[in-house]
Amino acid sequence: MQKTEKIYGIRAVIEAIHTDETIDKVFLQKGLKGDSYRELETLIRKKGINTAYVPVEKLNRLTKGNHQGVIAHISPISFFELEELIEGTLNSKKQPLFLLLDQISDVRNFGAIIRTAECTGVDGIIVPRKGAAPVTSDTIKTSAGAAFKVPMTKVNHIKDAIFYLQASGVKVVAATEKTENSIYDVSFKGPCSIVMGSEGMGISPSTLKSVDEKAKLPMLGEIGSLNVSVACGVFLYEVLRQRSLS
Structure with missing residues (x-):
């Protein structure tokens, strides 16, 4: 069954990574700061997830929700080792x-x-x-x-x-x-x-x-x-x- 294609919000994306969701790419707003944001960046680097730093306008086009400067694309399939x-x-x-x-x-x-x-x-x-x-x-x-x-x-x-x-x-x-x-x-x-x-x-x-x-x-x-x-x-x-x- 196909999963939701996008999730957004700093904490939601952190939890998705911790639960081993197959994340294709994370879009991060340029210039964001804060402890939660640094936690997310560290986790992304550790997991080797594809990342793009983009202006807030790009994120606003990707979703109408409160994205908090973070949007993740979730793969609809599972990958093998x-x-x-x-x-x-x-x-x-x-x-x-x-x-x-x-x-x-x-x-x-x-x-x-x-x-x-x-x-x-x-x-x-x-x-x-x-x-x-x-x-x-x-x-x-x-x-x-x-x-x-x-x-x-x-x-x-x-x-x-x-x-x-x-x-x-x-x-x-x-x-x-x-x-x-x-x-x-x-x-x-x-x-x-x-x-x-x-x-x-x-x-x-x-x-x-x-x-x-x-x-x-x-x-x-x-x-x-x-x-x-x-x-x-x-x-x-x-x-x-x-x-x-x-």
């Missing part, structure tokens, strides 16, 4: 498929990717705690409900997940134009994962250095790239194509 997701999948499948999203920020792109991931049998989606698109009602709608079906996990850094996957025997392939390798020259048989980069910046350089292989899509037109959700779909269906030939 990384180890639980990967180990559980590896114990039940011979050819697991994971998807890592490096700073995908558009909620509709995120939703479209989740929908394709569900259709292609992705076993888990991994996103960073900070800088990633939240799971909102728009995400749920664009995913056609798939957000409730595909397991997801958040990590402090995408590289943490890459190292854990590699140590678990899962190959990590980056979708990037910064390579000479075509997607059709890379094997996706066996346990593997695909890294997709953000809409504007692609995959971060440090993340690219960590992967096992890189692959690009052939581009014949004048436009140099595809929408990330479309590119992700091409990669995921290439995985299915290769595995169907096994």
